[in-house]
Amino acid sequence: MTTRDVVFPPGRQALYEHNRYSPAVRSNGFLFVSGQVGSREDGSPEPDLEVQVRLAFDNLNAILAAAGCTFDDIVDVTVFIVDPESKFDTIWKLVPEYWGAAPHPTLTAVGVTWLYGFQFEIKVIAKLPDVSND
Template sequence: MAKREAIFPADRHALYKTHGYSAAIRSGDLLFVSGQVGSLADGTPEPDFGRQVQRAFENLASTLKAAGCDFGDIIDVTTFHTDPEKQFETIMAVKSQNFVQQPDPNWTAIGVNWLAGFDFEIKVIARIPAN
């Protein structure tokens, strides 16, 4: 049985320690990434929505990099949105800049009414490439 290994990006933000969770867990050749939000270094939300989404993707990229992955290794995506109808266009613009390899990963988008002060969150499962 594969042991689980915690993965943290070099530039990790304060939320991991504050809320007691790992940025990602490696199990075998799979990487399970916790929900990434558009936080500033101190863990507070980026106030501008477009920038918050961009920061969430930047935080995701840093976590993927720490495990030797990139966006092309992502298999499954789940996103959480506080106002999907109004936010969708902004999110899709940022998503299209980051997911450039075909085929696109699976994607489930969920509307929620609370994200601890944030308006967008993204979590993924990726396959870690063989060295």
């Protein structure tokens, strides 16, 4: 079995070990990032939706930075939203702060009924920067 090349953001390794998953894995030139939610330092959900979305993006950006990436390296995004009909506008008004300039990554938005107490989750695939020594 191949050993996974796991990326941990600073200061949150215990949270991932407790929940038994990797925050991100490098493979074949890509970074596959697990769904990120707006959790507080202890892993509990932030109750305020706007703050929760910002924390989810902050958590995502910490993982991207740990892998040497930025949001501009993302090629595919999946978001999960509990009750998207009532929450989509609130969430989507915050996206431009994090999304970057066009062209934008691909996007799949999924309405769900449960996210372990969270209202929003974002999962991405990013292209790792070339590190060749030309």
